Amino acid sequence: xxxVAALYHFTPFSDPASLKAPLAATxxxxxxxxxxxLAKEGINGTIAGTRAGIDAALSHIRSLPGCADLDWKESTAxxxxxxxxxxxxxxxxxxxxxxxxxxxxxxxxxVAAQDWNDxxxxxxxxxxxxxxxxxxxxxxxxxxxxxxxxxxxxxPAWWEANRDRFHNKRVAMxxxxxxxxxxxxxxxxxxGVDDVYHLKGGILKYLETVPEDQSLWDGECFVFDGRVSxxxxxxxxxxxxxxxxxxxxxxxxxxRPEYEEGVACHQCHGxxxxxxxxxxxxxxxxIELARARGESHIGGGAA
Numbered sequence: 001x002x003x004v005a006a007l008y009h010f011t012p013f014s015d016p017a018s019l020k021a022p023l024a025a026t027x028x029x030x031x032x033x034x035x036x037x038l039a040k041e042g043i044n045g046t047i048a049g050t051r052a053g054i055d056a057a058l059s060h061i062r063s064l065p066g067c068a069d070l071d072w073k074e075s076t077a078x079x080x081x082x083x084x085x086x087x088x089x090x091x092x093x094x095x096x097x098x099x100x101x102x103x104x105x106x107x108x109x110x111v112a113a114q115d116w117n118d119x120x121x122x123x124x125x126x127x128x129x130x131x132x133x134x135x136x137x138x139x140x141x142x143x144x145x146x147x148x149x150x151x152x153x154x155x156p157a158w159w160e161a162n163r164d165r166f167h168n169k170r171v172a173m174x175x176x177x178x179x180x181x182x183x184x185x186x187x188x189x190x191x192g193v194d195d196v197y198h199l200k201g202g203i204l205k206y207l208e209t210v211p212e213d214q215s216l217w218d219g220e221c222f223v224f225d226g227r228v229s230x231x232x233x234x235x236x237x238x239x240x241x242x243x244x245x246x247x248x249x250x251x252x253x254x255x256r257p258e259y260e261e262g263v264a265c266h267q268c269h270g271x272x273x274x275x276x277x278x279x280x281x282x283x284x285x286x287i288e289l290a291r292a293r294g295e296s297h298i299g300g301g302a303a
Contacts, residue, residue: 108185139219
């Protein structure tokens, strides 16, 4: 059994590049895999490993400037959910593309998981899912608004086009672990919206905390690792991943005529050309050859 830790922390890093190599070395030395993003605004990512390995990685992260009070969410996975360790430098740890957004200045009102049902059931509250469309498609809160955005960059434009729909409403927003809402609530405050709320710890904390028989969550929660989805109690869900478009699919979707392993699923079959599919077939062939040799086609080590 592997321990999976999802984390983010907004804090100013004056030189994130100097933090990259020591962080990658610590993770690799302790058998930890996953992806961590470093930017001048902080750190974000998900890692997996043994209990001891995760403890060592978290200890190192807490030693970084301003990260002593780092918060994270843990779950478990039967199989190793990542192939390797990647530490990457980015402009933003979650990309919104709004240079004036600063979660360290102000954010919405945090709402604990156990209080979330009461808030979103109130008649004067609109609930907005800030995640991407393919994430929303497999699960969301009952009655939540789906912006149908393909990336977080699209959220500001969606809000500008739809803000009049929510006049005189309190706005409650949520995402997987909470990081998007740090930025989206700060953005709405900057747009003059006063009553803004967000789910503390995100969907993951809600599914971990709230009993299923009291839950207002329908479906599964998409996660960015090999488990693909989790449900109540953070139990691994039924979804797999189409390795052509990276969207979640159910086991029965593999029986659809459009499905070809590593090449297409019913969601992306019409989105790629014959040349694309030929390239994907060659990639899948190499993956299967590597698997037959007992190797990982993706490779190992830290990036």
